[in-house]
Amino acid sequence: MEIIGYIASVCIGLILGLLGGGGSILSIPILVYLFHxxxxxxxxxxxFIVGITSFVGAVPKYKEHLVNIRTGILFGIPSIVSIFITRRWIVPAIPEIILQTSSVVITKRILLLGMFAILMILASASMIRGKRELQKDDDRFRTFLVLIEGILIGFLTGLVGAGGGFLIIPALVLLTGLPFKTAVGTSLFIIAINSLVGFLGDVMNYSMNWSFLLSITVLAIIGILIGNKLSGSISNIKLRKSFGWFVLAMGCWILIKELVL
Incomplete structure (x- = not known):
């Protein structure tokens, strides 16, 4: 299973490079179910994996002028604060046994993986519809909504360890007026900042197996470099739809495994 896990780690970056999000949708199941x-x-x-990989993926996007640094920083500031607070204090404060009765036991693992699975299912819905790329209605920067969105994404990212790319990209297009391709590049920049700041909160709470973590990260970086090269030659709509069905199946499987099996 570990060999499969190492091979699958390349796909974390591949999906990030092709779609601008979705890396954590693969990384968490790989780490939990293949590496136990x-x-x-x-x-x-x-x-950490998604943060470093997204940063590497954002560099060529920046060179192609597809990363709006100003928007990324403005969107990222509330997310950074929210995710650090969540990882540093909220997640460690959640008890191992949240609810226990004679017939039901809800643990911290069930809560976190259950919420992650629900987010996967919700994210899959927009991908499966296979609609054309989002288009901006106007160029207005809706500052208040951007701040609220940033706080919510930071909290969700911190709670379940997901980068939030499929939430960030629509928000950038609809709330800041960025073109879709620029939103994808800027999303990688925001995911990198958010994820690494969130990981900083974890470093203060837990010890890390750095050799294992860096090996998985290197494989994911290889994947995102491949994904960036292929992104211009693969139909984004068809890929999103196919990946959406995979995400839906994976989300349902996690819910069943954690709640029923």
């Missing part, structure tokens, strides 16, 4: 890691530690490792 604790859910909280897996979410911490996911933040």
């Amino acid at each position: 890691m604790d859910a909280v530690i897996a979410s911490a490792y996911s933040l």
Whole structure:
């Protein structure tokens, strides 16, 4: 299973490079179910892997003038504050046993993986519809909504260890007026900042297996470099739809495994 996990780690970056998001949708299940890691530690490792990989992926996008640094910083500031608070204090404060009755036991693992699976299912819906790329209605920068969106994305990213690319990209297009391709590049920049700041909160709470973490990260970086090269030659709509069905199946499987099996 670990060999499969190392091979699958390349796909973390590949999806990030092709779609501008979705890396954590693969990284957390890989870490939890193929490497048998604790859910909280897996979410911490996911933040580092996705953060570093997204940063590497954002560099060529920046060279192609597809990263709006100003928008990324303005959008990222509330997310950074929110995710650091969540990873540093909120997640460690969640008890291992949240609810226990004679017939039901809800653990921290079930809560975190259950919420992650629900986010996967919600994210899959927009991908499966296979609509054309989002288009901006106007160029207005809706500052208040951007701040609120940033706080919410930061909290969700911190809670489940997901980068939030499929939430960030629509928000950038609809709330800041960025063109879709620029929103994808800027999303990688925001994911990198958010994830690495969130991981900083985890470093203060847990010890890390750096050799393992860096090996997975290197494989994911290889994937995103390949994904960036292929992004111009593969139909984004068809890819999103196919990946959407995969994400839906994976989300349902995680819910069933954690709640039923």
